[in-house]
Amino acid sequence: MPDSLTSRESTTTSVVLLATTPAGRLSCADGTLLDRITGQLATLPVSEIHVVTPGGGLGADLRGVAKIARISTGALAVLPADLVAHTEALALLLEHPAHATGALVFPDAIAGPMRPPVRVEGGKVVAAGSSFHVVPEANATFRGGLQAGESDLGTLADIAEELAELADAGRLGPVTAVEAVDLLLVGLVRSGAQVRAAAIGPLHADRVTGQQAADTAIAALADVDEARVRLDTSVKQDDGFFATFFVSTWSRYLIKPAVKLKLTPNTVTGVSVALALLAAVWFSAGTQGGRLLGALLFYLSFVLDCLDGQLARYTRTFSPLGAWADGMADRFKEYTVYIGLAVGSTDPGIWRLAVAATILQVVRHSIDFAYAGAVADAARVGAGWGRPPRSLLESAHGRRPTGFLGLTQIVGRRVAGHWAKKIIMLSVGERTALIAVTAAFWNARVTFLSLLCWGGVAVLYQLAGRMLRSAR
Missing domain, CATH: 1.20.120.1760 (CDP-alcohol phosphotransferase transmembrane (TM) domain)
Known part of the structure; x- marks a missing residue:
């Protein structure tokens, strides 16, 4: 179920945090991974943060996203609470002045359950995958950060509701709440929405499933100079x-x-x-x-x-x-x-x-x-x-x-x-x-x-x- 955590009135982007998997409660120096990403978002131009907590499985989670999308008046980002990323990587998605539909991607040849494949052409995501959807000629991976521009909010809500019905009916195979954001990206791309590929470059953005993976991902963040990357980009x-x-x-x-x-x-x-x-x-x-x-x-x-x-x-x-x-x-x-x-x-x-x-x-x-x-x-x-x-x-x-x-x-x-x-x-x-x-x-x-x-x-x-x- 969604809760509103914080509010700022000067910006036009709000965020849905999917704290629907156990990984969001993994510990780190900031408390939990959910606490960590919430703290990062507090430093970015975000007007409101909604947290979707477990309460009925994938279908219920997607309906929570749809409900928030229906009432949003600006761009809406959907992020999993188990995402370990540089703040600068999140900023590439959330601080873009166009506030348009986009997704965090990395030109990585190694796709996996937490790194679904995508195909990027001309700076746009033209094909996206999940455990149910295969991407021919993939050339990048999706790293968990998704944003729908204001003009695509209705499409996002429709897609979330349709996916919820399909998931509840078992028509998407053995998909779980972990793949909620992946499925939403698939839906947006297949609906014809123009999805900007926000390439993270040398920055890190990885979803994790266990404590060891979380510790490793957080430690890897220190290997990159975010200020230098911002200057270079x-x-x-x-x-x-x-x-x-x-x-x-x-x-x-x-x-x-x-x-x-x-x-x-x-x-x-x-x-x-x-x-x-x-x-x-x-x-x-x-x-x-x-x-x-x-x-x-x-x-x-x-x-x-x-x-x-x-x-x-x-x-x-x-x-x-x-x-x-x-x-x-x-x-x-x-x-x-x-x-x-x-x-x-x-x-x-x-x-x-x-x-x-x-x-x-x-x-x-x-x-x-x-x-x-x-x-x-x-x-x-x-x-x-x-x-x-x-x-x-x-x-x-x-x-x-x-x-x-x-x-x-x-x-x-x-x-x-x-x-x-x-x-x-x-x-x-x-x-x-x-x-x-x-x-x-x-x-x-x-x-x-x-x-x-x-x-x-x-x-x-x-x-x-x-x-x-x-x-x-």
């Missing part, structure tokens, strides 16, 4: 070549000073824009010294452009509005620098080149945004009828996993080819480097011709890639 992992090797290698050391100064990501974005404006002013001087100083200021502007995202991820204060403002600032800075370079040049045809370079970048951005919008629309339509929900009674025992596809793709990727693709795409980092180097050592004409030639190749590459993806 704040740096974008799949960034461009220039940003990865010439900016992020040292901009990460500015994150903590920025936090101490209480700088917000939007403040850093504003300073970045100011530096780009100063760069444009120096470019407009038309002298070699002016172009050198302008190139340096433009590079520093890009460093701060990376830092604002890193700071947002570190403090978990990013938002759709902030992302939009950051993107608009990138366009504004770049086009302002174009104007500065053109003003400082004596070449009679420089304005035609500047306008052509601007148009080319507008076209490239339009291709990106139009394609992203089409993919989002297709996903919404597909969730409705293109890929109908799968039955919870479809055990798929006849289909065995054939390998860990995601892991082999990552391991088998040729590093040189990966970075070559990044460079060909001429992302904002590569454009910043191109503008800074050509303006500093040559002139504006070389800058615009380089942008047009390289940008033209990037457009063709983009179009070819979009068409191939659409065909697949």
